[in-house]
Amino acid sequence: MKKLIRLQVNGEAHELAVNPDETLLQVLRGQLDLIGPKKGCDSGGCGCCTVELDGKAIYACMKYAASADGGEITTAEGLSQDGELHVIQQAFVDAGAVQCGYCTCGMMMAARQLVDTVENPGEDEIRQAISGNLCRCTGYVNIVKAVQHAAATTDRDGE
Amino acid sequence: MSLPNISDYHVPDNAEDAIALLKQYGDSAMIVAGGTFVHGLEVRGVLGDIEALIDIGRLGLDGIEFGADGLRLGATAVFAQLEAHAAIGDDPAFGAIVDALACPPTQIRNTGTVAGCLAASAPLYDLPAALLALDGAAEVLGDSGRRTIPLCDFFTGLFENALQPHEIITSISLPKLPPGTVSAFLKLETNANDLAIINVAVRFTLDGDACRDCRIIVGGGVGETYVRAAGAEAALEGAPAGDAGFEAAAAAVTNDIDPVTDHRGSREYRRHIAGIYTRRALDNALARFG
Numbered sequence: 001m002k003k004l005i006r007l008q009v010n011g012e013a014h015e016l017a018v019n020p021d022e023t024l025l026q027v028l029r030g031q032l033d034l035i036g037p038k039k040g041c042d043s044g045g046c047g048c049c050t051v052e053l054d055g056k057a058i059y060a061c062m063k064y065a066a067s068a069d070g071g072e073i074t075t076a077e078g079l080s081q082d083g084e085l086h087v088i089q090q091a092f093v094d095a096g097a098v099q100c101g102y103c104t105c106g107m108m109m110a111a112r113q114l115v116d117t118v119e120n121p122g123e124d125e126i127r128q129a130i131s132g133n134l135c136r137c138t139g140y141v142n143i144v145k146a147v148q149h150a151a152a153t154t155d156r157d158g159e
Numbered sequence: 160m161s162l163p164n165i166s167d168y169h170v171p172d173n174a175e176d177a178i179a180l181l182k183q184y185g186d187s188a189m190i191v192a193g194g195t196f197v198h199g200l201e202v203r204g205v206l207g208d209i210e211a212l213i214d215i216g217r218l219g220l221d222g223i224e225f226g227a228d229g230l231r232l233g234a235t236a237v238f239a240q241l242e243a244h245a246a247i248g249d250d251p252a253f254g255a256i257v258d259a260l261a262c263p264p265t266q267i268r269n270t271g272t273v274a275g276c277l278a279a280s281a282p283l284y285d286l287p288a289a290l291l292a293l294d295g296a297a298e299v300l301g302d303s304g305r306r307t308i309p310l311c312d313f314f315t316g317l318f319e320n321a322l323q324p325h326e327i328i329t330s331i332s333l334p335k336l337p338p339g340t341v342s343a344f345l346k347l348e349t350n351a352n353d354l355a356i357i358n359v360a361v362r363f364t365l366d367g368d369a370c371r372d373c374r375i376i377v378g379g380g381v382g383e384t385y386v387r388a389a390g391a392e393a394a395l396e397g398a399p400a401g402d403a404g405f406e407a408a409a410a411a412v413t414n415d416i417d418p419v420t421d422h423r424g425s426r427e428y429r430r431h432i433a434g435i436y437t438r439r440a441l442d443n444a445l446a447r448f449g
Binding site for chain 1: 165170211264
């Protein structure tokens with residue numbers, strides 16, 4: 001029996017009918033056409049499905065949508081505001097941290113909290129933040145640089 | 160392998176309703192907390208008999224309390240909440256919890272729950288080893304009321320535990336440990352997302368320079384459930400903290416465990432590493448003292 005749930009996704013309110021074991025990943029991609037979160041392993045091992053739920057990075061592939069009723073979700077699509085790239089998106093572009101791009105959305109969502117809260121994270125700290133995200137292209141080097149740069153250039157005075 | 164057949168997802172708002180739902184469905188319902196373990200079961204095709212999921216995330220069981228008689232971890236408190244709690248992070252006695260929680264990636268730390276991790280009853284997980292070393296107990300609610308199950312009696316086999324049908328864990332209680340108690344946890348893994356090849360949780364209380372009330376728990380690929388390394392504990396009990404006592408405990412661990420050979424490692428490798436990791440965990444625990 002489908003369940004009716006309410007989700008706030010990238011600032012927009014939605015009322016959705018979901019199957020009892022439908023995951024957030026299925027709902028975001030299948031019902032809301034948000035393709036930032038991707039289906040890689042579908043079992044919480046690769047990280048390319050990473051989104052934020054109530055401000056915390058989670059694997060959308062293993063979160064039952066019905067359990068997220070009332071939650072606020074941010075996907076990679078929700079990072080840019082008014083047509084301007086988020087500092088973390090710009091940093092990934094500038095650092096050459098994107099090759100095939102499949103891991104990129106998940107990487108940014110996993111690192112976003114660190115970027116927002118720590119001005120000069122060390123390499124170990126960054127690698128810890130993205131330890132749940134696999135990249136098969138880049139070797140992570142430029143991803144780490146992108147996160148460092150994003151953290152350093154985040155406007156903290158304006159908050 | 161069977162296709163999932165789940166027709167209902169219930170989100171009760173009180174524990175009595177959750178128990179009533181469990182009774183109603185019998186074997187065809189499964190409790191969900193964070194959802195990571197249950198989802199893992201579903202994608203592996205082993206939930207064919209499950210018709211309903213009962214979510215215990217809205218029962219208000221996510222608190223963490225620290226008082227005179229110890230620490231109480233709410234069933235649905237997520238790992239990140241434990242990490243952020245001063246009573247856990249600041250107390251060297253709970254070092255093993257801090258170490259265990261540092262292992263999983265951010266996404267799991269924001270989702271995995273204390274009770275879910277325990278109820279999964281897999282020796283491959285990390286937090287349960289730490290909670291065993293700290294003499295934790297599961298506070299349980301069922302249709303016949305409340306009871307307490309010491310964690311040393313909780314795990315009865317691989318994916319099997321002492322919970323009766325119609326029972327849920329409501330919290331995990333950890334006793335207040337004497338001053339001078341330290342603990343640590345170490346995990347051998349191939350990457351942050353993988354399960355333990357071997358993990359070790361240790362705890363002891365320094366009495367002068369002697370180690371008392373020693374606990375050494377080994378998990379990972381060591382069989383159906385966590386192993387209490389009684390021989391290693393006996394070797395450590397009363398011994399002075401440091402090289403000699405720790406080496407004796409590390410050497411004794413290899414006889415306490417009967418590891419498996421699987422794709423993560425051979426039994427000989429696990430036996431070897433268990434000794435090394437026991438020694439390192441003891442060193443790490445001692446470093447927390449004072």
